[in-house]
Amino acid sequence: MLDVAQPVSFEEVGSVPPPASTTHVAIASFVGTAIEWYDFFLYGTAAALVFNKLFFPRFDPLVGTVLAFATFAVGFVARPVGGVVFGHYGDRIGRKAMLSLTLLIMGVATFAIGLLPTYAQIGVGAPILLVTLRLAQGFGLGGEWGGAVLMAIEHAPAGRRGLYGSWPQTGAPAGLLLSTTVFALASRLPEDAFLRWGWRIPFLVSIALVGVGAFIRLRLAESPAFARVKREGAEARLPIVEVLRHHRKSVALSMGARLAECAFFYVYTTFVLAYATEQVKVTRQAVLTGVLLAAGLDLVAIPFFGLLSDRFGRRPVYMFGAIFSALFVVPFFLLVGTGRTELIALAIVLGVTVGHAAMYGPQASFFSELFGARVRYSGASLGYQLASVLAGGLSPLIAAALLQWAHGAWWAIAAYMVGLAVVTLASVFIAAETSRE
Numbered sequence: 253m254l255d256v257a258q259p260v261s262f263e264e265v266g267s268v269p270p271p272a273s274t275t276h277v278a279i280a281s282f283v284g285t286a287i288e289w290y291d292f293f294l295y296g297t298a299a300a301l302v303f304n305k306l307f308f309p310r311f312d313p314l315v316g317t318v319l320a321f322a323t324f325a326v327g328f329v330a331r332p333v334g335g336v337v338f339g340h341y342g343d344r345i346g347r348k349a350m351l352s353l354t355l356l357i358m359g360v361a362t363f364a365i366g367l368l369p370t371y372a373q374i375g376v377g378a379p380i381l382l383v384t385l386r387l388a389q390g391f392g393l394g395g396e397w398g399g400a401v402l403m404a405i406e407h408a409p410a411g412r413r414g415l416y417g418s419w420p421q422t423g424a425p426a427g428l429l430l431s432t433t434v435f436a437l438a439s440r441l442p443e444d445a446f447l448r449w450g451w452r453i454p455f456l457v458s459i460a461l462v463g464v465g466a467f468i469r470l471r472l473a474e475s476p477a478f479a480r481v482k483r484e485g486a487e488a489r490l491p492i493v494e495v496l497r498h499h500r501k502s503v504a505l506s507m508g509a510r511l512a513e514c515a516f517f518y519v520y521t522t523f524v525l526a527y528a529t530e531q532v533k534v535t536r537q538a539v540l541t542g543v544l545l546a547a548g549l550d551l552v553a554i555p556f557f558g559l560l561s562d563r564f565g566r567r568p569v570y571m572f573g574a575i576f577s578a579l580f581v582v583p584f585f586l587l588v589g590t591g592r593t594e595l596i597a598l599a600i601v602l603g604v605t606v607g608h609a610a611m612y613g614p615q616a617s618f619f620s621e622l623f624g625a626r627v628r629y630s631g632a633s634l635g636y637q638l639a640s641v642l643a644g645g646l647s648p649l650i651a652a653a654l655l656q657w658a659h660g661a662w663w664a665i666a667a668y669m670v671g672l673a674v675v676t677l678a679s680v681f682i683a684a685e686t687s688r689e
Contacts, residue, residue, distance in 0.1 A: 274407045274408060274409060274416065277403055277404055277407040278404050278407075278416055278419040278420075279419075279468075280403075280468045281400045281401070281403050281404040281419055281420040281423070282419045282420060282422055282423050282426070283423075283464070283465055283468050284351060284355055284396075284400060284423070284465045284468060285396065285397075285400045285420045285421075285423025285424070285426075285427070286422075286423040286424075286426035286427045286430065287355065287358075287359075287423075287427065287458075287461045287462060287464070287465040288354065288355060288358045288392070288393055288396045288423070288427065288465075289393075289423050289424045289426070289427025289428065289431075290426075290427035290428075290430045290431045290458060290461060291358045291359065291361070291362035291389060291393075291427075291431075291458050292327065292358070292389060292393050292427070293427050293428045293431040293432070293521075293522075294362065294431040294434075294435065294454050294455060294458070295327065295362075295365070295386060295389065296518070296521070296522040296648070297431060297432060297435045297522070297525065298435070298451060298454075298455075299320040299321055299323065299522070299648075300320070300321075300522055300523070300525035300526040300529075300648075301435075301439070301525060301526075301529070301536060302446075302447065302451045303320040303323065303382070304319065304320040305447060306370040306371060306372075306378075306447065306451075307320070307323075307370060307371050307378050307379045307382055308320060308371070308379065309371055309372070319379075321522075321523075321526075321648040321649040321652050322649055323379065323382055323383050323386055325641075325646050325648070325649045326383050326386045326387055326390065327386040327387065327389050327390030327393070328390055328640050328641045328644050328646070329387075329390065329641055330386075330387045330388075330389075330390030330391040330394060331390045331391070331393055331394035331637040331640050331641065332394060332634065332637040332638050332640075332641060333391060333394060334354070334390065334391040334392060334393065334394020334395045334396075334637070335394040335395060335397075335398060335630075335633035335634055335636070335637035336394075336492050336630065336633070336634065337391075337394075337395065338350045338353070338354060338394065338395025338396075338398070338399065338629075338633070339395065339398055339491060339492065339629045339630030339631075339633040339634065340490075340491055340492060340630060342395070342398060342399050342402075342629035342630070342633075343491040343626060343627055343628070343629045343630050344491065347399045347402050347403050347406075347629065348399075348403070350395055350399045350629075351396070351399045351400060351403065352466055353395075354392045354393070354395045354396040354399065355392075355396070355462060355465050355466055356392075356462065356466065357388060357389075357391065357392030358388075358389055358392035358393060358396070358462070359458055359459055359461070359462030359465075360388075360459075360462075361385045361386075361388035361389045361392065362385075362389065362455055362458040362459075363455060363456060363458055363459045363462075364385050365382065365385050365386075365455045366452040366453070366454075366455030366456040366458075367452070367456075368381055368382060368385070369381075394633070394637050395633070397420075397633065397636055397637070398628075398629045398630075398632050398633035398636070399629065400420040400423070401417055401420050401421070401616035401617075401619075401620060401632070402620060402628060402629055402632070403420075404416045404417055404419050404420050404616070405417045405616060405617055405620050406625075411562060412562060413562070413617040413620075413621070413687075414558040414559060414560075414561035414562035414566065414613070414614050414617045414687065415555060415558045415559045415562055416558075416617075417558060417614075417615075417616035417617035417620065418554050418555045418557070418558025418559070418613045418614070418616065418617075419555065420616060421554050421558070421612050421613060421615065421616050422550070422551050422554045422555060424517075424550075424554075424612070425546075425547040425548075425550035425551055425554065425604075426547070426551060428521060428543065428547040428550075429544060429547035429548055429551070431454065432540055432543050432544050432547060433544060434453070434454040434457065435451075435454050435540070436536075436537065436540045436541075436544065438450045438451060438453050438454055439536055439537070439540070480625070491626070491627045491629070491630035491631075492630050492634070494626075494627045494630075495623070495627050495630050495631040495634060498627075499622070499623055499627070499631050502622035502623060502631065502635065503631065503634055503635040503638075504635075504679075505622070505635075505679045505680075505682060505683045506618075506619045506622060506632070506635030506636060506639070506679075506683075507635045507638050507639040507642075507679075508639075508675050508676060508678065508679025508680075509570065509611075509615070509618070509619075509639075509676055509679045509680050509683065510615070510619075510635070510636060510639035510640070510643065510676070511639055511642060511643045511672045511675050511676050511679075512574050512577055512578075512611065512643070512669075512672045512673040512675065512676035512677075513573070513574075513608060513611035513612055513615065513643075513676065514639055514640055514643035514644040514647070515643035515644065515647035515669065515672050516577050516603065516607060516608055516669060516672075516673075517604065517608050517612070517644070518643075518644050518647045518648050519647055519648065519651055519665070519669065520546070520584075520600055520603045520604050520608065521543050521546070521547075521600070521604065522648050523647065523648040523651045523652065524539060524542075524543075524588060524600065525539050525540070525543070526648075526652065527588070527651075527655065527662075528588055528596060531655070531660055532588060532589060532591050533591065534591050534593070534596065538593040538596060539596060539600075541593060541597055542593075542596050542597035542598075542599070542600035542601065543600055545597050545600070545601055546597075546600045546601045546603075546604035546605060547604070549601060549604075549605045550604055550605050550608075550609055553604075553605040553606070553609035553613070554609050554612055554613045555613065556609070556613065557569055557573070557609050557610045557612075557613030557614060558613035558614055558616075558617070559613075560613070560614075561613065561614030561617065561618070561687060562687060565685050565687045565688075566614045566617065566618040566621075566685060566686055566687050567618075567680055567681070567683065567685050569610055569613065569614050570610065570611050570614055570615070570618065570680045571677060571680050571681065572610050573606075573607050573608065573609070573610025573611035573612075574607075574611060574673050574676045574677040574680065575673075575677065576606055576607040576610065577603070577607035577608065577611075577669075577673050578669075578670050578673035578674065578677075580602060580603060580606075580607055581666045581669045581670055581673075582666055583599070584599045584602075584603050585599075585662040585665070585666060587599035589662070611676070617686075617687070618683075618686060618687075619632045619635060619636060620632045621686035621687070622635075622683075622684075622686060643672060650668060651665045651668070654668060
């Protein structure tokens with residue numbers, strides 16, 4: 253019987269599959285996760301540039317932006333619920349089935365957003381429908397991350413969990429790159445056409461991407477770690493109860509470790525769109541160019557830091573990212589404040605591909621290694637998704653509110669971000685090193 257309270261060695265829970273199998277799983281995890289993040293990030297871009305005008309047109313522009321980011325945050329509130337629900341069945345039934353279901357939920361919700369009537373057409377019903385579909389997006393994504401990273405990590409060869417775990421993590425910048433590219437192309441339309449129908453195109457094309465992702469994921473084999481749990485009849489009856497009873501410290505530390513990583517990323521890629529266009533008075537394209545460049549380079553940076561964590565350990569690499577992020581906050585806002593396209597791009601690129609990537613690269617393996625195989629889906633998902641609410645969902649909203657409170661000055665946002673980096677640094681320092689277990 254597998255031990256309930258202690259993390260289980262990945263080498264103990266199943267034989268290492270042949271290289272062709274691990275490569276296929278890594279690619280499938282990457283593709284599916286990229287599609288789901290495309291759906292999720294698309295909403296963030298629209299919230300920064302469009303939704304304030306179409307769904308909250310009766311408010312002051314800055315207040316409308318705050319309200320649009322509030323609907324963005326709603327998706328994060330649903331993510332822990334999705335993590336618990338899909339984590340339960342992922343630990344009881346298997347990782348593979350949950351991945352196909354989460355992809356379908358995300359795809360249908362995103363497609364439906366592209367069909368929504370606006371405030372001018374149906375009044376207050378428009379933002380209500382928008383929030384409802386955003387909740388569905390968050391619920392689906394809440395179960396996606398845990399299943400995707402566990403499929404990659406539990407198939408990984410010994411000593412390469414950091415690298416293989418980073419593959420589904422690269423789905424985030426890939427989804428950001430794809431969503432920003434499609435939105436940037438749509439935004440080239442005349443302003444009137446873009447606001448009438450052009451903004452819908454990126455949401456509607458997601459249904460085709462979902463079909464591709466579902467086809468790839470249905471061909472996956474179940475992870476060897478869960479296969480052994482199932483073979484031995486060692487499934488947890490109530491995984492989330494077991495996690496809260498035996499792994500509370502691991503959940504708390506993973507939450508703390510994720511705070512800065514998550515918040516900094518959404519400030520760099522979502523809030524900056526609103527800040528730069530409304531406060532610095534630069535064009536949408538100037539900021540989207542920087543986000544696109546950062547997302548493209550992040551596809552290399554995340555696996556690089558994941559590989560470094562296999563060699564030097566999860567904690568040193570993660571702590572480097574937190575320290576760099578804290579030190580880079582002031583330079584980031586100074587560079588964006590110049591209004592020069594190349595310096596704005598430099599700020600976003602450095603923030604995303606150095607500070608954020610150093611934390612995000614080893615994160616999947618680090619968090620997964622804190623939990624035993626029988627509750628790993630639930631445990632890793634819970635810590636990750638709870639932090640998403642506190643940091644990811646609320647960070648653009650908090651940043652916009654702080655900006656309004658400080659009358660357009662960025663220093664309050666910088667103080668908030670540094671505080672989160674300190675919490676993350678302390679959490680990783682306290683956590684045990686897991687890479688050699």
